Amino acid sequence: MDFRLTDDQRALRQGVRELLEGRFGPDALRAAVHRAEREGEGVLDRELWRELGAAGFFALRLPEADGGVGQGLPEAVLAFEEAGRVLLPGPLIATHLAAGAVAGAAGGETVVTSVDVDGGLVEWLDEADVVRGDAAGAEPLASVDPLTPLHRLPAPAAGGPRSGAPRTPRPPDALLASLLTAAEQLGSAARTCETAVQHARTRQQFGRPIGAFQAVQHLCAGMFVRVEVARAAVYAASVTADPADIAAARLLADEAAVRGARDCLQVHGGMGFTWESDVHLHLKRAWIRTHRAGGSTRSEEELAEELAAGTA
Structure with a gap:
């Protein structure tokens, strides 16, 4: 495909x-x-x-x-x-x-x-x-x-279903809401990755761009990998519209958005934690989105049920 x-x-x-x-x-x-x-x-x-x-x-x-x-x-x-x-x-x-x-x-x-x-x-x-x-x-x-x-x-x-009670499948709109939330998370993760890389190229310490230091390189590389893995999962889920694919895409996109914003803060150093920086706005929105449409918990449960059914 x-x-x-x-x-x-x-x-x-x-x-x-x-x-x-x-x-x-x-x-x-x-x-x-x-x-x-x-x-x-x-x-x-x-x-x-x-x-x-x-x-x-x-x-x-x-x-x-x-x-x-x-x-x-x-x-x-x-x-x-x-x-x-x-x-x-x-x-x-x-x-x-x-x-x-x-x-x-x-x-x-x-x-x-x-x-x-x-x-x-x-x-x-x-x-x-x-x-x-x-x-x-x-x-x-x-x-x-x-x-x-x-x-x-x-x-x-x-309140959700009682412990041990069977979980009913989500209606189509709820699945779509989860996938579109993942798409928003993906966009935010991509933006914070780009922001971190741009800052690493222009900000200098000890006469060198901070991007020349291995610790910063590792942060930026990790952000990029998470973005691209999430992108592949979100795009694939948009084609298949399979509930398990959507659950996996949502988990990967949530992680890319939240961890990416946190790592972007680290790349920016002290100025990343100031109100003037836009990075904290991405982190806060990413946190809010992780609770939308069932959030990570619902996606984890759906993916686990799918995996368990496949090995039964």
Whole structure:
């Protein structure tokens, strides 16, 4: 099976990258963070949301006969990978999955969020026009990421199955949410890897670029390997759409994003831990994503069940 990107897929990725970096570059990211600090919580940019809708971001997988772009899951993964690179905020996945089912979602006129029963959380609840699922009784939760406001579900809704009880397969939307989350994690991991390498090439100590030192080389090499392994797994899962492939891709992407951001902080040294550096924003978003759509725990359990079934 050939997982290499086609010319059309490369063009799509490049187009989405240019749109997002032009509309939500580093300055816009910082402005959004400062605005969230002033107002106490993330505030969604409705104009940007409509621009995404007009560009077909939310309707990417919707059939052309229904007003969509008519692309497939691999193309959606490429788009969400680019969203992860720039830390684009908002309930992107929930709105994308609602295209065609919720009026206005495909065009970006309606902001949709969903109740993540597996994780016990709801993102962007106050900003959403439509909430898919029962969010009754959800309470605000302090979020480590200034651009991802959270609500926590009451304990009965957030609880998983009892120990020893059979686990029911996840519905298709939950699997897709996990895969698209992995795509965002992949994009973030790639960006922090690039940031670390660029800093290692330009920052000098003892008259040499710090990238000349073996310890820094090992950090950057490890980041690159994790990114490329995760990329192969995420792209493959987007083609097969197999639950076990999605679970494996999610685990690898979560690790690449979290460990990559941590290693990028180390490469930057003391300045990496300052508020002025964007690296900490990638780490915080990566932490938040690890709890979405069941998180690593659900993926580990699904992959273990698949492996056990295969050896039975």
